[in-house]
Amino acid sequence: MTGIQKTLFVLIAVIAVIFGLTVHKVLNGRNQGDPAALVDAGIILLPQSRQLPALELTDQDGQAVAVNQLKGQWSLLFFGYTYCPDICPTTLAQLRELKGKLPAEALERLRVVMISVDPQRDSPQQLKQYLGYFDAGFQGLTGELADIQKLASAVSIPFIPADTSKPNYTVDHSGNLVILGPDGTQRGFIRAPLNNQKLATQLPVLVGSEG
Known part of the structure; x- marks a missing residue:
């Protein structure tokens, strides 16, 4: 040569x-950060992103929202309900605390959305009042039970619909959070219980990884 x-x-x-x-x-x-550190913080990323189903729910202001159009920011979806005796108030209080630990740039890229698993009692007004006890910036979605079940199944956070004929009924549901990317697709989960100390370090890395 x-x-x-x-x-x-x-x-x-x-x-x-x-x-x-x-x-x-x-x-x-x-770069989305160190995979081991993300897992240690309870953040589990999917190997491939998932599209959300094309359906509409109603937000806390009574406005229609296409769930597959939750774009422009990273979103943390929590399936809960306002009459929940334990998981929901605890999780929402933790998310409020977590927001206080995040830098301003990360906060601008992130929103929290609670999707009601009890649409019979959770009207938009009820959601708005309840979420306001924790953080006025938290968003809520409610709608037809069948649509909510379809969305929950699509993001692998199923729940058991309650027997609404019983007084003071409760709904069995998960405390895990769904992570949506700014393109509106599901990117992963955050496992419950939340570890705010570790999430406060890793979430800014994740949400800063793309616009």
Whole structure:
């Protein structure tokens, strides 16, 4: 191999490496942080993002919201209800505390949305009043039970509908949170119980990983 051929070979190899790294970056997005640290904080990312079903719910102001159009920010979805005796007030209080630990830039990129698993009692007005006890910035969604069940199943947070004929009924549901990316797709979960100390470190890394 001549000197010119060796030089060309080296140049081609370098170009191939650069191209490969560029493709890898494009396909995998910007850095989302240390996977082990994310898992330790309870953040479980999906290997592939999931589209949300095309259905409409009603927010705390009585406005229709297409759930597959929750875009522009990262979203934490929590399936709960206003008459919940334990999981919901605890989780919402933790999320309020977590917001106080996050830097301003991360807060601007993040919203919290509670989706009612008890639409019979959770009117938009009821949701607004209840969420206001925790944080006026928290959003709520309610609607037809069948639509809420469809959404819950799509994001793998199923719940057991209550027997609404019983007085003071409760609803069995999960305390896990759903993570939506700014493109409106599901990116993963946050496991309950929440570890705010670790989440306060890892969430800014995650939500800062793409616009």
